[in-house]
Amino acid sequence: MNSATQTLRPQLDRARRAWRGSPLPAFFAWWGGELRNLLPVRWQSFFSGGNVWCLLHHHEGQWYVRRSGQAQISAPWSDALEAPEQQGLLNAAVADVDRQDLRLALCLSQEAILHKRLLLPEAARDNLRQIGAFEMDRQTPFRVDQVYYDLREVPGAAPVGRIAAELVVAPRAVVDAKLEHLRNAGIAIDAVDLCKGDARLGVNLLPPEMARPHRDPRRRLNLALAAAAALLIVLCLGQWLHNRQEALTAMQTQVDDMRGDAQKIALLRKQLEDSTSASGFLAKRKTDSVAIVDVLQDLTARIPDDTWLERFTIDSAGRVGMQGQSAKAASLIDVLQSSKLLTGANFQGVIQRDPATNKERFFMDAQLRNPATGKPAASSSAGGSP
Missing domain, CATH: 3.30.1360.100 (General secretion pathway protein M, EpsM)
Structure with missing residues (x-):
C-alpha cells in the first residue's frame, strides 16, 4: 500500500460507512433483484454478481461450510485430512459460486466471543478501529495484543452528540489455532466473524494485513464499460445538441423565407391599397366633377x-x-x-x-x-x- 492510498484510506472508509449506513444499498439490492427476476432463469445467474459469503465452521475436528443466510450445510470433512483433500472438499462445497465472488469467513462460536456495547462521541465514527484499541484495556480484561477485535457502529438510540457502537473481541489463542490449521490446509479466508442465526454478524476480527488479497479481473472490464457508457452519453448529448442546432438552423431559414414572403405580401398589399386609393380617388373625382x-x-x-x-x-x-x-x-x-x-x-x-x-x-x-x-x-x- 503506497502513501497516497494510506492518506486516502480514512476518506474511503468514511465514504464506505456512509454508503452502508444509507438506505441506498438495500434499495438497489431490492431493485436489482426485482429486475433480475424478470429475466429468463438461464440468464439470471449472469446478473447475480456480488460477494457471496460462505461460512466455515469447525466443530469437534470436523469442518463444514454453508452459504450465509442459508441453513443447508455441506458434507463435513475431517481436519486430519491432507491439504489437497481438504481443498478439494471445500471447492466441491462451493462449486456453484463464482470464484470471483466467493468470500470465505471463519465463523466462531458465541462462547469464544466477548461483546461490549459502547457510547462514543460522533467524532469517533471515522476512527472506530483506533478507538477500539484505545478502549480495550478499559472495556475488557485483555490487552490489545492479546485479542482480535472489531468495533462497529450499530443502530439504536443514543444521546445527542454520541453514537452507539459494539466492540467484538476474540482471544488470539482461540483464533490463531484455527487460522494456523487453515493455512496448513492451504485455505485462505477473508474474515473472522461469528454467526447470528444462519447469517454472519457482519464484523471482521481479522486484521486488514492478514486478509487475502483479491484481484477482480472484471474491474478492468467494468471500468472500460463505464468509460464506454460515459463516452456514449457524451456522444448522445453531442448528437442531441447537433440535431437541435440543425433544427434551429432549419427553422431560422424557414423564418427568414417566411419573413421575405411576408415583406413581399406587405409590399403587394401596399401597392394594392395605393392602387385602390388612386382608383377610388379618380372615381370620386369623376363622380364629383363635371365633364x-x-x-x-x-x-x-x-x-x-x-x-x-x-x-x-x-x-x-x-x-x-x-x-x-x-x-x-x-x-x-x-x-x-x-x-x-x-x-x-x-x-x-x-x-x-x-x-x-x-x-x-x-x-x-x-x-x-x-x-x-x-x-x-x-x-x-x-x-x-x-
Missing part, C-alpha cells in the same frame, strides 16, 4: 344665336371663364341662372361695344355645380378657348 363636353353642350343649348364665345376656360377648381360677344350681353346672366351645371355667373369688368361687329364684348365667370349634390365641384379637366 367639359356636358358644360359645352349646356352652354350651346342656352346661349342665344346672336352670342358667340371667343374664349372658354375651366381651371382645376371648377372656375369657368367665358369671353365673347353678344347682342344683349346683360341677358346672359338670366339665361345661365337656370343651368344645372353652372352657378354664380357674373360679369367681370365692363361690357363694351365692339365697333367692328356692333356687338357687346363681355367677360363672365361662373362655378361648376356638382350634378349629384348641387354644390360647387371641380372640373375633370381644364379647358381653353373653343
Whole structure:
C-alpha cells in the first residue's frame, strides 16, 4: 500500500460507512433483484454478481461450510485430512459460486466471543478501529495484543452528540489455532466473524494485513464499460445538441423565407391599397366633377344665336371663364341662372361695344355645380378657348 492510498484510506472508509449506513444499498439490492427476476432463469445467474459469503465452521475436528443466510450445510470433512483433500472438499462445497465472488469467513462460536456495547462521541465514527484499541484495556480484561477485535457502529438510540457502537473481541489463542490449521490446509479466508442465526454478524476480527488479497479481473472490464457508457452519453448529448442546432438552423431559414414572403405580401398589399386609393380617388373625382363636353353642350343649348364665345376656360377648381360677344350681353346672366351645371355667373369688368361687329364684348365667370349634390365641384379637366 503506497502513501497516497494510506492518506486516502480514512476518506474511503468514511465514504464506505456512509454508503452502508444509507438506505441506498438495500434499495438497489431490492431493485436489482426485482429486475433480475424478470429475466429468463438461464440468464439470471449472469446478473447475480456480488460477494457471496460462505461460512466455515469447525466443530469437534470436523469442518463444514454453508452459504450465509442459508441453513443447508455441506458434507463435513475431517481436519486430519491432507491439504489437497481438504481443498478439494471445500471447492466441491462451493462449486456453484463464482470464484470471483466467493468470500470465505471463519465463523466462531458465541462462547469464544466477548461483546461490549459502547457510547462514543460522533467524532469517533471515522476512527472506530483506533478507538477500539484505545478502549480495550478499559472495556475488557485483555490487552490489545492479546485479542482480535472489531468495533462497529450499530443502530439504536443514543444521546445527542454520541453514537452507539459494539466492540467484538476474540482471544488470539482461540483464533490463531484455527487460522494456523487453515493455512496448513492451504485455505485462505477473508474474515473472522461469528454467526447470528444462519447469517454472519457482519464484523471482521481479522486484521486488514492478514486478509487475502483479491484481484477482480472484471474491474478492468467494468471500468472500460463505464468509460464506454460515459463516452456514449457524451456522444448522445453531442448528437442531441447537433440535431437541435440543425433544427434551429432549419427553422431560422424557414423564418427568414417566411419573413421575405411576408415583406413581399406587405409590399403587394401596399401597392394594392395605393392602387385602390388612386382608383377610388379618380372615381370620386369623376363622380364629383363635371365633364367639359356636358358644360359645352349646356352652354350651346342656352346661349342665344346672336352670342358667340371667343374664349372658354375651366381651371382645376371648377372656375369657368367665358369671353365673347353678344347682342344683349346683360341677358346672359338670366339665361345661365337656370343651368344645372353652372352657378354664380357674373360679369367681370365692363361690357363694351365692339365697333367692328356692333356687338357687346363681355367677360363672365361662373362655378361648376356638382350634378349629384348641387354644390360647387371641380372640373375633370381644364379647358381653353373653343
